[in-house]
Amino acid sequence: SQQGEEDPQALSIQEGENATMNCSYKTSINNLQWYRQNSGRGLVHLILIRSNEREKHSGRLRVTLDTSKKSSSLLITASRAADTASYFCASLAGGTSYGKLTFGQGTILTVHP
Amino acid sequence: SQTIHQWPATLVQPVGSPLSLECTVEGTSNPNLYWYRQAAGRGLQLLFYSVGIGQISSEVPQNLSASRPQDRQFILSSKKLLLSDSGFYLCAWNEQHYGYTFGSGTRLTVV
Numbered sequence: 001s002q003q004g005e006e007d008p009q010a011l012s013i014q015e016g017e018n019a020t021m022n023c024s025y026k027t028s029i030n031n032l033q034w035y036r037q038n039s040g041r042g043l044v045h046l047i048l049i050r051s052n053e054r055e056k057h058s059g060r061l062r063v064t065l066d067t068s069k070k071s072s073s074l075l076i077t078a079s080r081a082a083d084t085a086s087y088f089c090a091s092l093a094g095g096t097s098y099g100k101l102t103f104g105q106g107t108i109l110t111v112h113p
Numbered sequence: 114s115q116t117i118h119q120w121p122a123t124l125v126q127p128v129g130s131p132l133s134l135e136c137t138v139e140g141t142s143n144p145n146l147y148w149y150r151q152a153a154g155r156g157l158q159l160l161f162y163s164v165g166i167g168q169i170s171s172e173v174p175q176n177l178s179a180s181r182p183q184d185r186q187f188i189l190s191s192k193k194l195l196l197s198d199s200g201f202y203l204c205a206w207n208e209q210h211y212g213y214t215f216g217s218g219t220r221l222t223v224v
Contacts, residue, residue: 102159
């Protein structure tokens, strides 16, 4: 079952604006990951944040993790039309999980030129 | 470098026909392998995972089965497809500290 919930379900912004997507999860985690999916394609790994980290940056991406609230956010700064895609969070449970990820329902981001 | 191959890209099959989707990984050994299904471009549901040759774990009851005949080969099968088996199927392998690498997916339409 999908334990992750993401909001908003859809986000429409203008080029140059920032985009923020949120994700919540239910169980304790080892790490949380964010993925991007262009329409009809496979998912691409963007960034991974461990349970003992609070913030991580990669280029124009900034991820935060609040384990007390069981939530994470992905910020894309200075968005571009090419950032248009679906974005998914995925959590890796603590303990013996065999690397199984639980995905959220995703946020559809549209960046208008 | 590690790569993952998944085929076919699209498939249209009649109800009741068999199915075989193949996934192979290169550049790594003894990977954890996963089959996910995605409905309507939304969240992914884990179907099967494998931590080694011949070791298959099923996450949800369903009409599908999986096999791992070789270390870097993962196959998703069905003896008789149902309409509800339609969807986007994704294979992935796991590199523990760096997240999943996904294949390009197979769009299956059962008619």
